[in-house]
Structure formats: C-alpha cells, structure tokens
Amino acid sequence: MNIMHYLADLLVRSLFKADPATWPYTWIAYAVVIGVGALLAFAFVAIFAGPVTWIERRIAGRIQSRIGPNRNGPQGCLQWLADGIKCWLKEDLVPATADKPLYLAAPYLVFTGMFGAFVVLPFGAHVIAADLNVGLLYILAVTSLVVVGLLMAGWGSNSKWALFGGVRSAAQLVSYEVPSAFSLMAVVLMAGTLSTQGIVGAQGGWPWQWFVFRNPFLFAAFIMYFISAIAEGNRTPFDLPEAESEIIAGYNIEYSGMRFLFFLFAEWANMWIMAAVATLAFLGGWQIPGISPERIAEAKGWTFVGWQALSFAIFVFKGTCLVFTIIQIRWTLPRLRVDQLMITCWKYLVPLSMGSATGVLLLMALVREGGIVDWVMRGAMLLVGLLVAGAYIRKVRATFMADRDNYKKMEGRDLWYPPYRLP
Amino acid sequence: MGYSYAPLLFVVGFALVIPVAFVLLSTRLGPRRPNPVKTEPYESGIVPIPAPERKFQVRFYLVAVSFLLFDVEIVFLFPWAVRFRSLGWFGFGAMLIFLAVLVLGLIYEWRKGALEWR
Numbered sequence: 244m245n246i247m248h249y250l251a252d253l254l255v256r257s258l259f260k261a262d263p264a265t266w267p268y269t270w271i272a273y274a275v276v277i278g279v280g281a282l283l284a285f286a287f288v289a290i291f292a293g294p295v296t297w298i299e300r301r302i303a304g305r306i307q308s309r310i311g312p313n314r315n316g317p318q319g320c321l322q323w324l325a326d327g328i329k330c331w332l333k334e335d336l337v338p339a340t341a342d343k344p345l346y347l348a349a350p351y352l353v354f355t356g357m358f359g360a361f362v363v364l365p366f367g368a369h370v371i372a373a374d375l376n377v378g379l380l381y382i383l384a385v386t387s388l389v390v391v392g393l394l395m396a397g398w399g400s401n402s403k404w405a406l407f408g409g410v411r412s413a414a415q416l417v418s419y420e421v422p423s424a425f426s427l428m429a430v431v432l433m434a435g436t437l438s439t440q441g442i443v444g445a446q447g448g449w450p451w452q453w454f455v456f457r458n459p460f461l462f463a464a465f466i467m468y469f470i471s472a473i474a475e476g477n478r479t480p481f482d483l484p485e486a487e488s489e490i491i492a493g494y495n496i497e498y499s500g501m502r503f504l505f506f507l508f509a510e511w512a513n514m515w516i517m518a519a520v521a522t523l524a525f526l527g528g529w530q531i532p533g534i535s536p537e538r539i540a541e542a543k544g545w546t547f548v549g550w551q552a553l554s555f556a557i558f559v560f561k562g563t564c565l566v567f568t569i570i571q572i573r574w575t576l577p578r579l580r581v582d583q584l585m586i587t588c589w590k591y592l593v594p595l596s597m598g599s600a601t602g603v604l605l606l607m608a609l610v611r612e613g614g615i616v617d618w619v620m621r622g623a624m625l626l627v628g629l630l631v632a633g634a635y636i637r638k639v640r641a642t643f644m645a646d647r648d649n650y651k652k653m654e655g656r657d658l659w660y661p662p663y664r665l666p
Numbered sequence: 667m668g669y670s671y672a673p674l675l676f677v678v679g680f681a682l683v684i685p686v687a688f689v690l691l692s693t694r695l696g697p698r699r700p701n702p703v704k705t706e707p708y709e710s711g712i713v714p715i716p717a718p719e720r721k722f723q724v725r726f727y728l729v730a731v732s733f734l735l736f737d738v739e740i741v742f743l744f745p746w747a748v749r750f751r752s753l754g755w756f757g758f759g760a761m762l763i764f765l766a767v768l769v770l771g772l773i774y775e776w777r778k779g780a781l782e783w784r
Contacts, residue, residue, distance in 0.1 A: 277673045281680040331692045339705040351685050358681035362674050373673040380744055398720070402707035410722045417733040424740045431747040496708050501692035505685055582783035589732070589781045594772065597765065604750070608758060 249369070251276045280372055284361045292511035293323035299570045306574045308646070333500035338400060341497065345399030349392050350498070350505040356388025357509040360516045365439045367529050367555035368539045378439035379427055382520060383420070386475075389509065390416045393494050396506070400497035408493020411483050411581070418588040419474040419481075425596035426468035429461055429603040430454055430524045443528030444536055453527040456624040458610075460602035465525040467596045469565075472517035474588070477510060479573035483581055518565035519558070526561050529554035571639075728780055739768055 251273040255261055259268075297312060297320060304311025313319040337346060363378040365371045375381055390413050397409015431437060433454055434445035446453050455465045474481040485493040495506045522528060530536070531554055539550040579587065610616045706713075746753070746761055775781060 273672070274676070277676045278680075280673065281677045284677065285680060285684060331688075332695050333692070334696045334698060334700075335689065335693050336700065336704065338707050339702070340707055350689075351682060354685045355678060355681040359674075359678055362677045372677060373671065375671070375674070400707070401720070402709075403720075404708060406720055406722060410726050414726050414729045417737075418729055421733065421736040421740070424737075424744075428740070428743055428747050431744060432750055435748060435751050437744065437748055491708070491710075500696055501685075501689045505688075585729070585783045586781065590776070593736070594769075597769070601762075601765065604758065607750075608755075 277372070284372065285358070288358065288361070288508075288512045288515070291515055292508055293327065294320070295511055295514075295566065295570075296326070296507075297323045299573075302567075302570055303574045306571075327504065330500050330504040335501065336497075336499045338402065338497050340401045342399040342401055345395045346401075346497070347399075347502075349396035349399060350502045352392030352395060353389050353509045354392075354505050356386055356392060357512050357516065359385040359388070363439050364516070364519050365443055365523055365528055366558055367551045368536060370529075370551055370555055371440060374438055374440045376436070376438050379431060379437045379442065379520075379524070382439075382516075383424055383427070386513070386516070387416075387420070389513070396498070397494040400494070402497050404490045404492075405494050405496050407490045408485065408496070411490075412477060412485075412494060415477070415481065415483065415584065416475055418585065419471040419592070422588065422592035422596040423468055423471035423475065425593070425600050426464040426471070427520075427524055429464040429600045432600070432603055432607065433457065433461070439523055439528075443523050443530060446527045446530060448527060448530040448532035448534065450527070450628070451621045451625050452530075453525065455525040456621055456628055458603065458606050458620045459624060460599040460606065461525070462624050462627065464596065464599045464603070465521070467592055467599065468521055468525070471588075471592060472521060473569055473572065474584075476513050476517050476569070478514065478569055480576045480579055481584060482573075482578060483584055514566055514569055515562060518562040518569065521565055522558060522561040526565075528561075529558040531557060725783060732775060732780070735771065736768075739764075 251269065254272045254276065255266055255269055259266065300322070301311045301313075301319070311319070312322040315321040315325045337343060360382050362372045363375050363381055365374070393416070394409050394413045397405045397407075397412075400406070400409075430442060434442040436442060436445070450456055454461050456462065473479075477485060485495075490496075495503055498506065531539075531550070534550065539547070539554070542550055606620075610620070742764070743761070746757065750757060
C-alpha cells in the first residue's frame, strides 16, 4: 500500500462519496495526488539544496577561520534566497560561438536526471512516490542522464575550458559508477530485491540490523560506496571537473543566470540523493528501532500519521548526517590529480569492490543467518563502527576547541579587522 | 503494475516543466543586452587565441570503452544478484566463472598500461 494510493482513495471516498475501486474517475484523483506529491518533492529539493549551500559556506568559513556570508538576515540565513533571486534577474547569455540547441538543453537534462531519482527514494514507511521493483537500477540509470547533460554543456559551450571540464566530469562519473554499482550489488545480494522499500525492509531499526554492520565485506562496500558517491557528486577531493585553478569552473563556465543556477542546484540535490541511497542501502533507511513495518502498516488514524512522520524524520536525519560529513570532507582534504583520480578508481576501488561483492557471496553461502558466527561478526563490525565514529567526533571536537582557544587569545587586541564572533 | 509507473511520468514531466518555466521567467525579468565582447567564449579577459577547435585527449575514449565493458557486466549481474538465493551453487559457480573472465580482462588492461594516465 502506497501513501499516494491511500490519499487518492481517501479523496474519492470523502469528496465524491464513491467507491474508488469502481468509480471511473479514480485516475484523475490519483493524478492530482501525484502532481501534488511531485511538487512537494521539488519543494523538498529546493528547501534542502538552498539552506545547505548557506550552511556549507558558513561551515567553510568556520573551518578556514573566516566569517562567511552573514549579512542577509540573522547570521546570513537568507543568503541562499538572495542568490536565487539574483540569478533570476541576470541576463541569460548565449555565447556567439556556442552550439545553441545543445547549450540550451543541457541544464534541463542535468536537472531531469537528478530530479528523476526522487521517484523511488523511500522517505518514510509509506512516503514514496513509486516503489518500483527495479528501484536501485532505476536510480543508477536515471542519474546517468546527468553525464549526458554535462557532456552536452561542455561540448555545446564551444569553449576549451568548458570542453575540458565536460569530458573530465564525464570520464569521472562513468568511472566511479562501476565501483558504486558493485558496492550496491553487495546490498542487492543480501536483500534479494532491487526495490528500495524492499531493501529497507530487509534491514531493521537497530544498528546491528543495518547492512553496514552485517559483515566486514558490507562495511567495506559502504565505505567504497561513500567514496564513489563523493566522486560522482563532483565534491572536493574529486572535484577536478571544476578545479578553479586549472580550468576555472569547468562545464558551467559559459552559463549565466538561471541556467547556471540549475547546474549548482543539481549538484547540491545530487549530494542529497547520494546520501539518501547510502542511507537506504546500508544504514537501515527509515526503520524505527523497535517498531516493525507491519505495526506501522496496521496503525490507524493519527498513530499512522505519527509513525510516518517519525520514519520520515529518521530518514532525513541519517541522510543529513551523511551530507554534513561530505561537506566537512570537502573543506578538509586537498584535491587529487587526474592520474591519481583514475588510479583510485580503476586500480583500487574496482577490484576491491568486486572482491567485497564476492566476499558477501561467500559469507552468504557459508554462514547461517542468526547463527553464532553471524552475531559475532555483527558485534565486531558494530564495535568497529562505533570506534570510527568516536574517533571522528573526538578529532572534530579537539580541533574546534583548539580553534576556540586561539580565538579567545585574539579578543581585546587591536586588529585590522573587526573581531566578528565566529559561529 | 499500471499505476506504479505513473508517478514516474509525472515527476519527469515536472522536472522538464519547472526548469523551462523558471528560465522563461528569468528571460522576462533579466536584461537582454548582448554585445560582441560579452558573447565571446571565456578566456580570462583576453582575446581568445585561435578559434576553439574541440580537441581532447584520446585517453578519455579508453575510459569510455572500459566503462562500457563493466557497465554491461553490471547489467548482467544485477538480475542474477536478485535471484541468487534461489539459484544455489550452480548460479554461484556460473557467475564466478563470468567474473573470472572479467577479472582476466581487467588484468590484461592493467598490464597493457591502459589504466595509467600519462
């Protein structure tokens, strides 16, 4: 039972007093509900991508001991809105030498490829637009449209920097699709289905029921998926397509105004999609600890709505944690060289991810689920995960404290800049 | 099945309509004063030296070819991964042979130096 069906049936029953199964116009109600759902998904992307750009710039400022945008609204929180409106008021410029159809169509393709993935993201227990039985394959396929869009932008701009950026990002995106697909295949093996809801359903609410902590090979697959997701999102250790010091801004250099904004929009929304796929495939998705999916499905009235809201909140929380990790990685690590980028993919990630998928296979064939070995592995992996997370939090906290102490030393001194309070 | 693919059509429709509407609105709101200098391709503010001729390294073709191989392989592997539990040891062995052939291909590519980036 899908929430779209449920709402459409509810609409038909309450508004038209008809039986949805026999009423001939049920599909209209269904279409209206889906239309509203698609709008809500768009609003989610906009509301997510917008403020996250501002938050990212503030975090970057904090990491680099500068201030970041703090002028529009309290603490600069309206900066993203101002940027969006500004892009609306800019001239939509087409270079004289550009290949016009390709140049004009590229942003739409990038946006469609990104937005199409939202259809199968399971935001909550029943909050999903369409639970396709080929869900994961569909995400891999539809996000490949982005590659075509980037190539079109690079080729159509007819500028050498745009062309370099375009082919670079195409090469990078297609290369890193191989390890990410192999890592996801390990999950598909465990779950035995490609449907996103099915994969979430094969896990549980508690961390030891998640796929990351099931066995060492899945843990490795998660890390490799995360690395290739960062590379596919063109984020910093792998942001060669947009390396400012080498090719200025890559494929989007000739774009201005709204078209340029759509490239940026797609980049930030893509970050969310990658985090969401990692969450649903490895981190248990929307599963609420201690509450089985059957209990949610059987709930009635406000309890049902409450469970949906809670599962939605859990999914968004997990995804946002991953997004912030990606942001922190971006402002911490230096950029790779082109050869290092390709070697990381083809010589390390591809063989390792193939190996991890084969390892998952072997463990599935040899280890009985729920047996002693299975539980020992889960416990050990959970311990490793907790240690990694603990070390990470400790390190971040220590750096933050050291920075704060340094700031305190500066207070009261005569400085050439106004001593703004850092966030 | 019928209904389950309907949202896809709608969302893709939205994904086409929304950007087109936004861009149209922006052409209404924004100025439109192109001039020859403004519409030149970008070259750090100096006059672009010779006309851009769209050349790029042949290495990118190699990457594309390796990607094609592995992507086709993934297309084969996913349906098998879904059915793995019911296929048993026969499916396991068959796929292991398939993977071994591909690993051999990867090793060959590696030895030939196709994965180096010079």
